[in-house]
Amino acid sequence: GSGGSGNAGSSGADDGKITMGFAQVGAESGWRTANTKSVQDEAAAAGVELKFSDAQQRQENQIKAIRSFIQQKVDVIAFSPVVETGWDTVLLEAQRADIPVILTDRAVDSEDTSLYKTFLGSDFVEEGRKAAEWLKENAGDATNVVELQGTTGAAPAIDRKEGFEKAIEGTNLKVVASQTGDFTRSGGKQVMEAFLKSVPDIDVVYAHNDDMGLGAIEAIKAAGKVPGKDIKIITVDAVKDGMTALAAGEINFIVECNPLLGKQLMELAKKVVAGEEVPTRVVTEETTFTSEQAKAALPERKY
Ligand code: GZL
Numbered sequence: 001g002s003g004g005s006g007n008a009g010s011s012g013a014d015d016g017k018i019t020m021g022f023a024q025v026g027a028e029s030g031w032r033t034a035n036t037k038s039v040q041d042e043a044a045a046a047g048v049e050l051k052f053s054d055a056q057q058r059q060e061n062q063i064k065a066i067r068s069f070i071q072q073k074v075d076v077i078a079f080s081p082v083v084e085t086g087w088d089t090v091l092l093e094a095q096r097a098d099i100p101v102i103l104t105d106r107a108v109d110s111e112d113t114s115l116y117k118t119f120l121g122s123d124f125v126e127e128g129r130k131a132a133e134w135l136k137e138n139a140g141d142a143t144n145v146v147e148l149q150g151t152t153g154a155a156p157a158i159d160r161k162e163g164f165e166k167a168i169e170g171t172n173l174k175v176v177a178s179q180t181g182d183f184t185r186s187g188g189k190q191v192m193e194a195f196l197k198s199v200p201d202i203d204v205v206y207a208h209n210d211d212m213g214l215g216a217i218e219a220i221k222a223a224g225k226v227p228g229k230d231i232k233i234i235t236v237d238a239v240k241d242g243m244t245a246l247a248a249g250e251i252n253f254i255v256e257c258n259p260l261l262g263k264q265l266m267e268l269a270k271k272v273v274a275g276e277e278v279p280t281r282v283v284t285e286e287t288t289f290t291s292e293q294a295k296a297a298l299p300e301r302k303y
Contacts, residue, residue, distance in 0.1 A: 018273045019049040020266075021069025023079035025106075026057040028151075028183045029211040030239035034303035035080075035105060035259035042262030048269065057082055057151065057182070063090045070097045075273045078265055080105035080121075083153035091115035100272045104261050106155040113280065117272045120264055120282040124156045127255045128163025130288050131206060131234045134253045136171055142203035142232060146195045147178035148188050148216060150208035156257075157183075160208045160236060173204075181212040188212025192219035207235045210242025210254065217250050228252050238289055240301055246294040254294070256286040259303065 043050035055061035087108040103119040150157030177199045181187030207213035213235035217227040227250045238256035245251045
């Protein structure tokens with residue numbers, strides 16, 4: 001094992017097996033459940049003992065879980081911060097306990113970047129930009145966009161909004177309404193029902209994830225309109241249910257956000273526990289899908 005090397009007091013178990021505490025956001029979307037499965041499967045494959053907690057999208061539960069991992073003296077802590085702010089105190093406690101921290105999926109806004117060893121996840125601003133680029137090419141005479149935002153304060157919600165809005169500057173496209181649907185199908189449906197009542201002439205829905213887009217489809221159909229035709233829909237994630245709606249033409253374009261971070265996470269964790277240098281930022285590989293591309297890709301999609 002790596003006994004004696006690396007950080008004192010957390011040099012990894014004697015048998016070389018390391019223990020990871022993972023504080024997950026929750027189980028709010030298809031993306032999240034695919035991400036959880038990837039972390040759990042790859043921990044097993046890598047021989048990493050995983051202590052897993054589901055915070056039901058509540059920051060105080062994630063903080064409690066991290067404190068519990070510190071008490072249990074795990075070798076490494078990994079988590080996906082549900083929101084960007086409010087992490088410095090608990091991350092300092094981990095640092096004082098000499099337990100390295102890895103951010104996965106979402107980022108924190110801490111000024112002190114020594115509080116974590118690396119951030120493994122997508123570039124959400126780029127995802128927002130990709131969504132807007134497709135719309136600019138394919139919008140026709142569409143102008144009015146309604147936006148279903150992810151969880152308030154979450155890095156993907158902040159950045160997907162920023163990337164999209166920057167990219168539509170100077171065009172006829174305008175976000176005429178924007179509200180959080182909390183990354184859930186029911187949230188997307190409820191907000192879209194409200195938009196359909198209060199916002200005249202909606203041309204496009206930009207949903208920060210597939211689940212909210214699928215909820216919007218239900219609301220659009222209930223209002224007697226045809227999703228993908230009367231109202232264009234662009235989403236982010238590319239989970240199976242989203243790709244199925246895309247192949248059927250009810251969604252028009254999906255920007256992929258890859259949830260399969262488990263393998264890279266375990267590799268990074270082993271290096272970090274062994275005291276080896278790791279890059280401070282690892283950006284996830286991902287692509288985009290039109291309806292035709294979704295039809296072709298669906299058979300071999302893993303999630
Ligand atoms: C993005 C991830 C987001 C997904 C949503 O990396 O944090 O959270 O886009 C999930 O589906 O709920």
